C-alpha cells in the first residue's frame with residue numbers, strides 16, 4: 142500500500158473513513174488528557190478530518206500531515222479557509238489561521254517539523270497501514286516526539302478472517318506491542334459499533350470495535 146494508492150482514493154473520492162461530524166471520542170476523551178490549553182497538536186495522516194477544526198476551536202494550533210493534496214484543498218474549500226501555500230520540499234505547506242497541513246509523506250517528517258508540538262490526535266492512521274508498515278509507523282512517531290507528549294489514539298478492530306482491509310483490523314494487543322517500547326499506554330475505552338454500521342455487516346462482520354487509548358512518550 143503506497144502513496145499512489147491513497148492519492149488515487151482521493152482522486153476517485155473513495156473516502157469511506159471520513160466522518161461528516163466531529164469524532165465523539167475526541168470530545169469525550171480529549172479533556173481528560175489535560176493537554177496544555179494552547180498546545181500545538183499533531184494529527185498524523187490527517188485526511189480532511191473535521192477533528193482538526195474541533196481541536197483548533199478548542200484553542201489548539203494544529204499541524205497535520207497528509208499524502209494527498211486533494212485532501213488539503215478539500216478541507217480549505219469545504220470550510221471556507223484560505224490557505225497560504227508554500228513549497229518546502231519534500232512537503233508543501235498549507236497554512237490557515239490555526240491549522241497547518243504538510244502535504245507529503247509522514248515518513249519524511251523530522252523532529253524539526255514537529256517543533257512545538259505538545260500532543261497528538263491519531264485516528265484511523267494504523268488502520269490505513271498494512272501490518273508490515275505499522276512497526277515503522279510506531280517507531281517513526283516515537284522518534285518525532287519529545288518525552289511527555291501524549292497521544293489520543295483511536296483504532297478499529299474486527300475479525301480479519303471475515304474482511305480484508307483497508308481499513309485493517311488493529312487489535313488492542315497489537316497497539317500494546319507496537320507502542321510499548323516507547324510509550325506508556327492506557328486503554329480508555331472499547332465500543333462495539335456494529336449495530337450503528339450496517340455497511341460493515343454487509344461486508345461480513347458480526348462485530349466491529351473502536352478502541353480508544355492514551356499514549357505517553359517515555360523519556
Ligand SMILES: C[S@@+](CC[C@H](N)C(=O)[O-])C[C@H]1O[C@@H](n2cnc3c(N)ncnc32)[C@H](O)[C@@H]1O
Pocket residue numbers: 144147148158159160185186187188189190206207208209212245246247248264265266268269
Ligand atoms: C483512513 S484515512 C484517515 C484520515 C483521518 N485521520 C481521518 O480520521 O479522517 C488515512 C489517510 O492517511 C493518508 N496517508 C496514507 N499514507 C500516508 C503517508 N505515508 N503519509 C501521509 N499521509 C498518508 C491517506 O491519504 C488518508 O487520507
